[in-house]
């Protein structure tokens with residue numbers, strides 16, 4: 001699908017919901033040297049939650065199915081968002097289903113402006129050899145991905161490999177988590193670790209599990225940008241279903257091609273722009 005630069009009006013519409021333009025992030029010096037300074041709210045990167053949904057609230061036709069919802073105009077909007085953040089994060093479910101590129105295909109997205117792909121893969125399920133995100137990084141069309149794994153022994157360490165970097169995060173094995181087959185890494189750990197590595201803004205793109213669990217932590221989310229495509233995906237679809245109810249404030253919407261793009265913030269977010 002063709003990806004084009006946004007018009008001035010389109011990028012001005014989005015700008016209030018985006019992190020400030022910094023572009024100081026450089027993954028080659030990503031940060032052994034980075035230090036957390038400032039108050040508690042500065043310990044987290046700016047988080048933008050974004051995805052495309054059908055009219056019946058579905059993001060895919062079925063579990064594990066790659067489903068095109070955005071038209072070319074709203075897809076271009078997504079690629080604009082990708083180059084406005086230091087990192088783009090998805091869960092391993094999305095990588096296994098979609099084999100996404102996780103780069104920005106906008107003509108203006110020079111290597112310097114590419115987001116660092118971050119993949120939450122607690123149990124190391126990613127197939128490194130056949131991955132598009134790694135192929136693109138090798139060709140210089142995107143950055144090397146950072147994989148986040150769970151370390152059930154409570155350690156926390158970072159290792160660099162030729163094709164990807166791996167960050168092992170301590171997983172609390174207390175009470176309800178003990179004996180659970182799928183280790184769950186608290187979002188606070190993930191986001192603080194990214195900030196510690198010098199990542200100041202992260203666009204979180206999916207999939208259903210990642211979005212639904214983050215929607216239950218609205219205080220960690222600075223802005224929400226949802227594309228609504230004018231179609232229904234039906235009952236077999238994969239829906240967004242947070243465990244808690246919530247609503248956005250400071251909302252705005254604009255048409256991108258046939259799609260509506262809705263933006264907003266949570267009143268409880270730790271900090272605003």
Ligand SMILES: NC(=O)C1=CN([C@@H]2O[C@H](COP(=O)(O)OP(=O)(O)OC[C@H]3O[C@@H](n4cnc5c(N)ncnc54)[C@H](OP(=O)(O)O)[C@@H]3O)[C@@H](O)[C@H]2O)C=CC1
Pocket residue numbers: 050051052053058059060062063064065066067069090091092093094095097098120121122123125182183184185186187205206207208209210211213238
């Ligand atoms: N329309 C849209 O905008 C988008 C649609 N999608 C669609 O979404 C679907 C994929 O959704 P889904 O299967 O839910 O996959 P996700 O991408 O949400 O990945 C879920 C998996 O990631 C791991 N994970 C996520 N969060 C954590 C955490 N906090 N701690 C530990 N592990 C975590 C777990 O891996 P494990 O299972 O190994 O424990 C979990 O099962 C696909 O069909 C895809 O096409 C995806 C992105 C955008």
Ligand SMILES: Nc1nc(O)c(N)c(N[C@@H]2O[C@H](COP(=O)(O)O)[C@@H](O)[C@H]2O)n1
Pocket residue numbers: 051052066067068069070074075078090094095098099100101102103205206227
């Ligand atoms: N914005 C948007 N619209 C859709 O209709 C989608 N299906 C998605 N999916 C997300 O984009 C990823 C694929 O992107 P690239 O391969 O990098 O172009 C996919 O994995 C989802 O994260 N997004």
